[in-house]
Amino acid sequence: MADWIYILDPRRDTLDGEPSDKETMLQLAQEEPALELWLGRRNRMGPGDRLWFFFSRPEAAVAAVAEVDEEPRSDDEDPDIPFVVPVTLLTEATKSLYRDPVSRDELGLGQVRSVQKVKPEALPVLLARAGL
Template identity: 40%
Template sequence: MDWLFIVKPADTAPDGGARARDRMLELAETAPRREWCLSRWRRMGPGDRLWIYFAAPLREIAAVAEIEDEPYEVAAGQRQPWRFTAKLDAAATRRLHRDPVPLHALSNRHPQGVTRVKDDDLGLLLDHAGWGRRAGRT
């Protein structure tokens, strides 16, 4: 499965998010294995892809990672009690960094939380990542 993971970089970056996108590329190249947080459990698993959407103000998908494990709960009662590990794909993230997918190009123009990528949008994401449509999952 393919998932859209929303990052709100404007909350922490005074440059409006460009630095967050650059930082994600740097991480893909230097420390690609990351722990990601969720507010609630999702039916994701090893081999699923995580498309990283920078929500404000860029509104574009500019990175991708492969999920390595199922979400696990670390502590109930926290704002984001679920964690999973995913490895950023350096080559695909580099391509997406150069040629991001703008939100307006997707059929889901109002994503909320972590959501599945719509089938209609997957081909466009794969093309921008340099994988072409043959890398899609059935």
């Protein structure tokens, strides 16, 4: 199992047509937790991996988490999206992170990319804040 950081910028990214902010993610976790997310590259994600959502604005922090349901696959329907990965938001863990997000400093993030592995030293604080 691996843990990944998935970067969302609420100014330009959307989730099912809604802004990609932590409020929308909390609502999705409670009402429609199954999502398909786009990836710029395939990565080596597998079922059971966790995807931690880092919101770049207004507060740069992780405030939601999902479990990867299937390996990333090519999106044959949209040539502008190279890969998609099916995930399910973890409702209770997302509620916990929403109330007490993990800041960029606590994660030890330098330059952020769209998807990257969680640093081993950041994982304990993510798990604790999510109640996992």
